[in-house]
Amino acid sequence: MTKVINPLSTSNVATYEDAYHRRLAYSSGPFNATALHLARQARLLLCMRDSSISLFKISSKKVPATSEDGSDVPEISEGGWEPVLDMDLNVNTNLVASAISDNGEWVVVSDWYESKLFHMETLPTGELKPTRIKDFASILQAHLPNTPASTGASSFNFTPDSSKLIMTSAMSAYVLVIDLTTKPRILRRFDHHRMRNVVLGDRVMKGRKNSVVGEDVEMADAGGAAGSDESDADENILLAKPFVATVTRTAVSPDGQWLATSDDRCRTHVFNLDSIQHHCTLPSFPQPAHALSFDSTSPSILVLGLANNTIQVYDVESRTFPLWSRELTNCLPQRFTHLHDTILGVTFDLGERAVPRSALFWGATWLCRVQLDAGVGWGGFEKKRRWGGKRISTRQPKFSLATGPNLVSLTEDTAEKTPQNFKMVTHYRPIIFVDFIAPAELVVVERPLVDVLAKLPPAFFKPKYGAT
Structure with a gap:
C-alpha cells in the first residue's frame, strides 16, 4: 500500500481534514x-x-454639493x-x-x-x-x-x-x-x-538552414546525399x-500607434498601426500572457502579466526591456507571485494627474497597485508585527544593476520613509472586470456567488428529517 504525502501539511497521509481548501474562481470569458x-x-x-x-x-460621478456654511454635502445616488x-x-x-x-x-x-x-x-x-x-x-x-x-x-x-x-x-x-x-x-x-x-x-x-552543420557534402556518398536531400525537403515542407x-x-496603445497581440503559444507580436506594418517580436516567455496593456502616460511601454504572476515591461519603440524596470521584474515578492488567483488584467489611470508608470493589476480576489520604476519595497508583504509591540523591519534584498545584490538593514525610521509598493486590496470578490472609466474613477465589477446560486433552479430532492 502506497501512502500519499501531503505537501501542505506535516502529516504523512493526505487527508481531507489536513488539505488546504479554497473556492476556485471562475472567469467570465474564454482563455481566462x-x-x-x-x-x-x-x-x-x-x-x-x-x-x-x-x-x-x-x-x-457627481460633484459634492456645498452647503450655506461652506461645508461639502456629499450627494448619494x-x-x-x-x-x-x-x-x-x-x-x-x-x-x-x-x-x-x-x-x-x-x-x-x-x-x-x-x-x-x-x-x-x-x-x-x-x-x-x-x-x-x-x-x-x-x-x-x-x-x-x-x-x-x-x-x-x-x-x-x-x-x-x-x-x-x-x-x-x-x-x-x-x-x-x-x-x-x-x-x-x-x-x-x-x-x-x-x-x-x-x-x-x-x-x-x-529558422534552421537547409545545410546540415558538421557534414562534409563533397565526401558524402550518393545514398547519403540523397537521404540528406530528402530530410531537408521534408523539413522545408514542415516549415x-x-x-x-x-x-x-x-x-x-492610447495614442493608437501600437498594436500588441499574444497567442496561446506564448508568442507576442507588435504592429505599427500608423504604417500598418509588423514592428517587432518579443522573446517567448515560459507562460502565456493573461494581461496585456500599454501605459497611458508612456504609450510605447507595454506591460505583460503572465500566468505565473510575473511581470514583464517592454519598450516597443526601442525594442528593449527598459533598465528602470529590471530591478522590479527580477525580484518580485513571493507573496505576489505565489498568489492562488492568477493575474487576469492590468490597467492604468487616465488624465494628466495619473502617476507615471503606475499599473493596477487585478485578479479574481485582489487588486494590487505596482509602481513599475520603483523597487519592490514592502507594501505589507514583508512586514512583521509583534503582539502588542511596534513594527519591526526585516532584511530585504535590494538589487542593483551596477553592484548586484546587496543586503541592507533598515531601521524603523527608514522603513517608514521607504515608498510602499505592491499595495493590495482584497475587499472585492470574485472580480470579473476592472478598468478606469475616467481620471481617478475606477469601475470594479464583481459577481458574488450568492447571486449566482439565487438564479439556479430549485433542488430536485429535499430530505425531510423527523417526518413519518
Whole structure:
C-alpha cells in the first residue's frame, strides 16, 4: 500500500481534514479573459453571455454639493448603473469574443464560426437602436481563404478613436485591421501567428538552414546525399505548413500607434498601426500572457502579466526591456507571485494627474497597485508585527544593476520613509472586470456567488428529517 504525502501539511497521509481548501474562481470569458468591455466616452459597459449581450449605462460621478456654511454635502445616488439594451443572438456556438468602441457607436460579437458587427444609434429618447452590418461576414470571407466555413474571431479590439477594428480570426490566427470610417474594409492582414519557425522549442528562432552543420557534402556518398536531400525537403515542407495558434490577447496603445497581440503559444507580436506594418517580436516567455496593456502616460511601454504572476515591461519603440524596470521584474515578492488567483488584467489611470508608470493589476480576489520604476519595497508583504509591540523591519534584498545584490538593514525610521509598493486590496470578490472609466474613477465589477446560486433552479430532492 502506497501512502500519499501531503505537501501542505506535516502529516504523512493526505487527508481531507489536513488539505488546504479554497473556492476556485471562475472567469467570465474564454482563455481566462474577461467577457466585459468598457466604452469610456459613452460610459457604457458591455457584458457578453453564452448567446446574448447586455449594455449598461454607468452614471457620471457627481460633484459634492456645498452647503450655506461652506461645508461639502456629499450627494448619494442610488445605484451607479442602469441597463439600456439586451440582445439575444442566433449563434452556432457560445459567444467567444466581443468588444465595444470607445464612443459606443460600434459593437462586435462573434462565436467560433461567425462575426457580427452592429452600429449603435442613439434615439432622442436616449435608447439605443442596433443596426447590423449584413455584409460584414462577406467582407471577412474574402480575406480568410483558408477557413471557408468560419469568419469567427477569438479576440476583438477597437482603436481609441473608434476608427479601426482589430480582429483575430478564430480558426486561422490571422490579424485583420479593419477601417470603419465610411464602410467596413480590410486595410491589411497579418499572418505572423501562423508562422511555424517563429518558435522552435522554448526559444525564439529565425529558422534552421537547409545545410546540415558538421557534414562534409563533397565526401558524402550518393545514398547519403540523397537521404540528406530528402530530410531537408521534408523539413522545408514542415516549415512551410502553417502553424496555427489561437490569439487570446490584444492591446492598442492610447495614442493608437501600437498594436500588441499574444497567442496561446506564448508568442507576442507588435504592429505599427500608423504604417500598418509588423514592428517587432518579443522573446517567448515560459507562460502565456493573461494581461496585456500599454501605459497611458508612456504609450510605447507595454506591460505583460503572465500566468505565473510575473511581470514583464517592454519598450516597443526601442525594442528593449527598459533598465528602470529590471530591478522590479527580477525580484518580485513571493507573496505576489505565489498568489492562488492568477493575474487576469492590468490597467492604468487616465488624465494628466495619473502617476507615471503606475499599473493596477487585478485578479479574481485582489487588486494590487505596482509602481513599475520603483523597487519592490514592502507594501505589507514583508512586514512583521509583534503582539502588542511596534513594527519591526526585516532584511530585504535590494538589487542593483551596477553592484548586484546587496543586503541592507533598515531601521524603523527608514522603513517608514521607504515608498510602499505592491499595495493590495482584497475587499472585492470574485472580480470579473476592472478598468478606469475616467481620471481617478475606477469601475470594479464583481459577481458574488450568492447571486449566482439565487438564479439556479430549485433542488430536485429535499430530505425531510423527523417526518413519518
